[in-house]
Amino acid sequence: MNIxxxxxxxxxxxxxxxxxxxxxxxxLRPIGLPVSVSAETRQAFEYIEKLPPxxxxxxxxxxxxxxxxxxxxxxxxxxxxxxxxGHKVILYSMWETGAMLNNAWLSAIxxxxxxxxxxxxVDLGWKPMAATVLRNMTQGIVAAASDSDxxxxxxxxxxLIQAVPxxxxxxxxxxxxxxxxxxxxxxxxxxxxxxxxxxxGVPMVVVCTGISGPGKMPYIRSGQYKGLxxxxxxxxxxxxxxxxxxxxxxxxxxxxxxxxLIIVVIILGNVGYVLSKKK
Amino acid sequence: xxxxxxLLLTFVTALTVVVFRMTQWGWDTKFLQTFxxxxxxxxxxxxxxxxxxxxxxxxxHIRRRKEGWIFSVVALACLVFYTLLGWRTTNQGVTYxxxxxxxxxxxxxxxFSLLIFYVASAAYRAFRIRTKEATVLLLCGxxxxxxxxxxxxxxxxxxxxxxxxxxxxxxxxxxxxxxxxGYIGMFAVSLRLLLGLERSHLGGLGGSMH
Amino acid sequence: xxxxxxxxxxxxVTLGVLSYLYKENPVFRLxxxxxxxxxxxxxxxxxxxxxxxxILMKYILxxxxxxxxxxxxxxxxxxxxxxxxxxxxxxxxxxxxxGYGIGYSFAxxxxxxxxxxxxxxxxxxxxxPGVTVNNILFFIFLTCxxxxxxxxIKRENPLMNVAATIGRYxxxxxxxxxxxxxxxxxxxxxxxxxxFLLKTFPNTVFR
Numbered sequence: 001m002n003i004x005x006x007x008x009x010x011x012x013x014x015x016x017x018x019x020x021x022x023x024x025x026x027x028l029r030p031i032g033l034p035v036s037v038s039a040e041t042r043q044a045f046e047y048i049e050k051l052p053p054x055x056x057x058x059x060x061x062x063x064x065x066x067x068x069x070x071x072x073x074x075x076x077x078x079x080x081x082x083x084x085x086g087h088k089v090i091l092y093s094m095w096e097t098g099a100m101l102n103n104a105w106l107s108a109i110x111x112x113x114x115x116x117x118x119x120x121x122v123d124l125g126w127k128p129m130a131a132t133v134l135r136n137m138t139q140g141i142v143a144a145a146s147d148s149d150x151x152x153x154x155x156x157x158x159x160l161i162q163a164v165p166x167x168x169x170x171x172x173x174x175x176x177x178x179x180x181x182x183x184x185x186x187x188x189x190x191x192x193x194x195x196x197x198x199x200x201g202v203p204m205v206v207v208c209t210g211i212s213g214p215g216k217m218p219y220i221r222s223g224q225y226k227g228l229x230x231x232x233x234x235x236x237x238x239x240x241x242x243x244x245x246x247x248x249x250x251x252x253x254x255x256x257x258x259x260x261l262i263i264v265v266i267i268l269g270n271v272g273y274v275l276s277k278k279k
Numbered sequence: 280x281x282x283x284x285x286l287l288l289t290f291v292t293a294l295t296v297v298v299f300r301m302t303q304w305g306w307d308t309k310f311l312q313t314f315x316x317x318x319x320x321x322x323x324x325x326x327x328x329x330x331x332x333x334x335x336x337x338x339x340h341i342r343r344r345k346e347g348w349i350f351s352v353v354a355l356a357c358l359v360f361y362t363l364l365g366w367r368t369t370n371q372g373v374t375y376x377x378x379x380x381x382x383x384x385x386x387x388x389x390x391f392s393l394l395i396f397y398v399a400s401a402a403y404r405a406f407r408i409r410t411k412e413a414t415v416l417l418l419c420g421x422x423x424x425x426x427x428x429x430x431x432x433x434x435x436x437x438x439x440x441x442x443x444x445x446x447x448x449x450x451x452x453x454x455x456x457x458x459x460x461g462y463i464g465m466f467a468v469s470l471r472l473l474l475g476l477e478r479s480h481l482g483g484l485g486g487s488m489h
Numbered sequence: 490x491x492x493x494x495x496x497x498x499x500x501x502v503t504l505g506v507l508s509y510l511y512k513e514n515p516v517f518r519l520x521x522x523x524x525x526x527x528x529x530x531x532x533x534x535x536x537x538x539x540x541x542x543x544i545l546m547k548y549i550l551x552x553x554x555x556x557x558x559x560x561x562x563x564x565x566x567x568x569x570x571x572x573x574x575x576x577x578x579x580x581x582x583x584x585x586x587x588g589y590g591i592g593y594s595f596a597x598x599x600x601x602x603x604x605x606x607x608x609x610x611x612x613x614x615x616x617x618p619g620v621t622v623n624n625i626l627f628f629i630f631l632t633c634x635x636x637x638x639x640x641x642i643k644r645e646n647p648l649m650n651v652a653a654t655i656g657r658y659x660x661x662x663x664x665x666x667x668x669x670x671x672x673x674x675x676x677x678x679x680x681x682x683x684x685f686l687l688k689t690f691p692n693t694v695f696r
Contacts, residue, residue, distance in 0.1 A: 210672070213446075254680050297592050317559070354523070357528075361531070388678065392682045419666055444664055449658075
C-alpha cells in the first residue's frame, strides 16, 4: 500500500486534530494578514455614514449562537458607528435564541457611549410569530409588539417609541439586518423595504453569514440591498473601515489557515483517488 | 363538515389578508393590524404545544424504562426548572442569565461548531473530481474561499478579482434563477393550499379524523 | 463577562460536547438533553414576557379588553390534538394559521421577486467595456440557468441542450461559491469556541 492509499484510510479523528490545530495555532501566534475591503462592504459603510443626523436605525438581530462569531463583530462595529454619529437604535430579534445575546452586546456598547435606554435605544426582544409581528410593525409598533420590550416593560412610555410609531419612513431611516436564515432579511425585504411600499419603505443593509452570502449577491446587484457584509471576513473589513479592530479581524488568521487546510485535504484526497484509480 | 370548515376557513383567511393588504381602502382601515394581532395572540396561546409534546415523548421513555431514560428525566427537569425560574425572574434574572451564559450558550455554540470537522472530513474523503461539473464546483469553491482571505492575493494577485467576478456574474445569475424557480414552486403550493387541493395541514393531528 | 465559576462550567460543557468527535458517549447525550430542556424553557419564558404577560395581565385582566379572549380561545383549541375524540377541532387554528400565511405569501412575496425580474432586463451598455461584457454574460448565465429548470421543451432540441449545459455550469459555480461560504461559516463558528477555550477561559480563571 503506497502513501496515498494509506492516507485515504486515515482515521477521521486525526483530521479533526489537524483542523483544531489550524484554528488554534494562528490564534495563539497571530500572523496579522492584511484585510482588503470588498465593494459591497464599503457600500454598506458609506450608506450608514451618509445617514441624516439623528436618524433612527432599525437593527434586526436574526441569528443565534452558532452565527455569533460571524455576525456579532459587524453588529458591534455598526452599533458603535451609529452611536458615535448620534443616531438612535431599535433592536428587534426574530430568533428567540439570539434575543438575549443581542441584548447583551448592544447594552454594553450603549453603556460605552452613555446612551440611555428608552431614549437612545430600545430592545423589543423576541415575539412569538416574529415575522408576523414584524409585518404589523409597519402599521404600529406598540400594538404589534404587545406594548412590551424584551423584559415586558411598556413601550408606550418610552420616548424613542413615542417618536417612532411605525416601522416606515420617515420615522426609520434604515434597517440593518444581521441575518442567518429565515426569519430574516427576506421578511424585511417583502414587508418593510421599498419593495413593499415605494413611498414609506425603509432601505436595507444586510449582514449575513458566509453560507448565505453568495445567495444575496443578486439583491445587491438589483439595488434592493444598499450594502452587504458577509461573514467574518466582512466583519474584519467593516472593522477596518470603522477604525476599531475587534473579533472579526482577530479571527482572519485562523480563517486563512482553515481555508488552506481544506484546499490541501481536497487536493490530497483527489490525488490519492486518481492514483488509486490508475492502479 | 370536519374537513370542509377548516378548508373554508383557510380560504376566507387568505382572501381577507390579500384584500386588506392589496387594496388602498383595505390598508387604510387598519383591519389587518387587528387581524394580525389576533394571529399573534393565537400563537401565544399555543406556545405550550412543543413543551407538551416533549413531555409526552420523554415521559413515555421514562415509563417504559427505555435505554437512556435517565437523560429524559434530566431533560424534563431542566425544562420545568428553567421555565419556572424564567417566569419568576424574567430573562434578565441573575440565575437565569447565569445558566444561559454558562451552560446553554456553550452547548448550543459547540454543537454547531462540530460541523467544521465534518466538512473537513467530507472534503477529504468524499469530494472527488469525477465529472466536469464537479471540477467546476470545486474550482469555484476554492476560488471563493481564497478570495475571502488574504491568502488568495498572496498566491496570485488576480485571485480576488476572479473570485469577485464569480460571485457577481455566474453565481449571482444562477442564484437568481434558483430563487425565481423556488418562488414559482412556493406560489404553486400556496395556490393549491388556497383552493383546498392540498390538505396536508389538516391530517396527522393524532386521533381519528373524519 | 463570565465569572471564574461560569468559565469553568462553560469549559467543561464545551469539552463535553467536543468529546462527541472522539465517539458518542453519555456525557454528550446528557448535555444534549440539557440543551433540549433549556431551549424549550427559553421559548416559553420569552413568549410569556415578550407577549403573553401583556395580553393576559394587562389587556384582558386589567384593561378588560375582553375581545382578546376570542383569539386566546382560538389558540387554545390546538391542544385538542392530544385528545383523540376531539382532535379534529385542532384543524381550526391550524387552518387559520395556514390561511394567514398563504395570504401574506400572495400579498407580500411577489414584490422582491418582481424587483429581481425587473433588474434582469438590464441595459447591456455599461460605463466600461468590462461592465458591458459582464452584463451580457450575466444575462446569458441567467437565461441559461432558467432554461436548465425548464422541462417543457425537450433537451433533444439543440438550442435547449446548449442553454441547459451552460446553465448547469453556472449553477455549479453558484454551488461551489456556496460551498466556499459554508467552509467560511463553519470555521468561524468553531473559532468562537476555540477562542473561548484558549483565551477567554485562561484569562478569566488564571488572571
